[in-house]
Amino acid sequence: MLHAVILAGGGGTRLWPLSRTHSPKQFLSLLGDHTLLQQTALRLAAVVPAERLWVVTGKEQEVLVKAQLSALPSLGEPPPKVLTEPVGRNTAAAIGLAALHLQRIDSRAVMAVCPADHWVTRPEAFTALVLKAAAVAEQDVLVTVGIVPDRAETGYGYIRRGEPFPPAPTAHQADEIYRVERFVEKPDRQTAEVYVASGRYYWNAGIFFWHASTILEELALYLPALYAALMQIAPRLDGDAEETLATVYPCLEPVSLDSGVLEKSTRVVVLPADIGWSDLGEWTAIHRQSPQDEHGNMLSPNVLDLGSKNSFVLGRDPQRTIATIGLENMMVVDVEDALLICSKDRVQEVRTIVHELRTRGAEVAHSPRTVQRPWGTYTVLQEGNRYKVKRVVVRPGASLSLQLHRHRSEHWVVVQGEAQVINGEQEALLQANQSTYIPAGTKHRLANSGTEPLEIIEVQTGPYLGEDDIVRFADLYGRGLS
């Protein structure tokens, strides 16, 4: 049986200020209404039924993954299974953990491995690719997908093909499949041009197909320490593996499956594909995939432009006006709390910016202004001296934890929907234009029992306003109490 494993543990820096440590790119709607994770799940669901979809992610992102998947009713039931790593240890560990699970329930399981944060413009071609690659994987090889390059891209790794691989006599036998001669890291421009001209090189899309048993064999051979750790985890999978994972995972060496296994294994083949793929690895890639005007610009609706060319101006706040005059080859990303303006040929330096911001301990590197929570979102509207103003949106049926704050009082004004409020000994139902006051030290809970989103404006006052001033008494989402 074919299973699909989505790797959703990445924490990108190159799409800052839209992506943040706590809101990496797979959880963003960069192109289209759905997030990249949702699009990846929907793309795979066309070939693999929902009960055979798996997502590997980090502890911090588990809630977000589940929320985004459960917002896709078209995926069907049961929802995809989510495997949570206590800490990220790169792709070899994530894929090994998934293989272990698959192997346990189906000893001949074939697994498709897909990053959660890539982009595919030809979903039908992707469907055909999955079927073809899964069939090849039945022959106990490691199947990599090689994207036929259409330009001398220096931002991708390349795969050099070797001899044709004799496929089994299937319906797809006429297709080209090759043994992999070698993997090469991101080349310089000149080298990339030679690669593309040769016709023997493909982009490594990070999409793989193999038997769970085959990849475990190869892990045993090339990454024996990881394999040993997986064997410690294996007997716990029936019950609660969380404790074992928490012990074993932190000690693993973070290594990518590419460098740990694929570059060494003799069983690797490459299946050329033309699926309109991009890893959306930096802002120029987003620009390339976006609709453009006749001057090569992508301009958000709130942009008023005079004479710009080949530029990308993304404004996420429709209440802001952006005027651009005479830009050429510029990337502009304007969000609530940050602005990036970058010359197109230097987008790779966005990482440097993020590293510098992290070094400074700047919140803007880590969290977006609008923070996702299991129950909805909050946005900080204003931070002043001893006060903070937030807009809080609670999903229908959702509830914050029963909690109290030691140092801050809160004033809530309902502006949309209906709030079910516990405030000390009192319980009340508040409508729009009603308010309540929660003194510091008072147990309280905010819930939305209605059918439309609940929106409140919260004014916090007090000497300390950090998010960590919270004592939780009961939480629907299993978050730490107190």
Add this chain to the structure above:
Amino acid sequence: MLHAVILAGGGGTRLWPLSRTHSPKQFLSLLGDHTLLQQTALRLAAVVPAERLWVVTGKEQEVLVKAQLSALPSLGEPPPKVLTEPVGRNTAAAIGLAALHLQRIDSRAVMAVCPADHWVTRPEAFTALVLKAAAVAEQDVLVTVGIVPDRAETGYGYIRRGEPFPPAPTAHQADEIYRVERFVEKPDRQTAEVYVASGRYYWNAGIFFWHASTILEELALYLPALYAALMQIAPRLDGDAEETLATVYPCLEPVSLDSGVLEKSTRVVVLPADIGWSDLGEWTAIHRQSPQDEHGNMLSPNVLDLGSKNSFVLGRDPQRTIATIGLENMMVVDVEDALLICSKDRVQEVRTIVHELRTRGAEVAHSPRTVQRPWGTYTVLQEGNRYKVKRVVVRPGASLSLQLHRHRSEHWVVVQGEAQVINGEQEALLQANQSTYIPAGTKHRLANSGTEPLEIIEVQTGPYLGEDDIVRFADLYGRGLS
């Protein structure tokens, strides 16, 4: 006696998004802590005592002018006199109106005319210039100030000097003074280069000196319709001229004193000056006057830059992070509700942007997010469906009008200072972390009786939230009741 007249009626568009229709550049702190109007007043106050300072401005800006001047205790008492035009009709009318006032109280008054929104880096040289020019004006000529050009600027008008003007035997007689041969409008670059090389051309700074009686004579000669209108106004100056002004002004043809009088008069002389002058007419001028790093950049403290050159990045909101990478010759202005990114050689097109925004009826062309009021400021933090969140700051001792709103209710949370609140029949003193609710239709008043600024967060809810939903019952600032 020497009087100084500050022309503060301009409504610039070229420094958008910082300047707005209702907040033109003379009221902004562009360089230094004081606004340009305040700096102009302080510069003149070094030569002219406060009781002989005059400001001509528009009805809409009168409150702002008075507030900014009264915030300058060092000006001395009484405060400068403010002449309010019912509508703006360019400089000939404004100067004529001021001349009329001066003439009435002092038939030999000399008036210095200065725009409120220019920049002078050498205030001592300016002081010397004023004394010198006033002395020349005693000879019944029209004295213009000619700035010695240091570059082939295409954004200024030029004055071509003629024969030396024989000065009266005063202490300043050694100085060069010339008759004006002609005024020329903004030249192209090549022409400007010829002008500068010739040594016979100066920039026209719009700073003038003359007897009030002399300029009135010239107005009678060259702008007889304007002169006739002034003669209608003259008899009313003792009492309340407001009604006459309101009748007469709208019918005046808007004409600049330069084109209406100076370009025609035979009594014009030019006094060359080197006072470090700029009209701050566009963003490149601000850049030129700002401190720059070794790569020619002006970068606000909230800017993190990699490798930019000759660029100007002004970020007014310290809570936002701006990252710039590889900019060259770019102007960036980031404010709460708008962003401008402009190639340096196209800054004059900022006007086109503003005209387009006005055509669209966009609020961002007219009002800044933080709006000045006689009692303080307010800032819209969030506009939602049927609600709006504002931060309101009231100056110590100030009070809003007693008012009511027909369509909106208001929730106030005091976050700083002490609020004296009238709410229907109730009167209360609220401290930080206290709140009140004003239902629609209830008379209310907010005042700051304390000694520190009062800050409240106001959440408005209702079907209509326009600023014009206000019925005023009593106002300290003479604003229209209901």
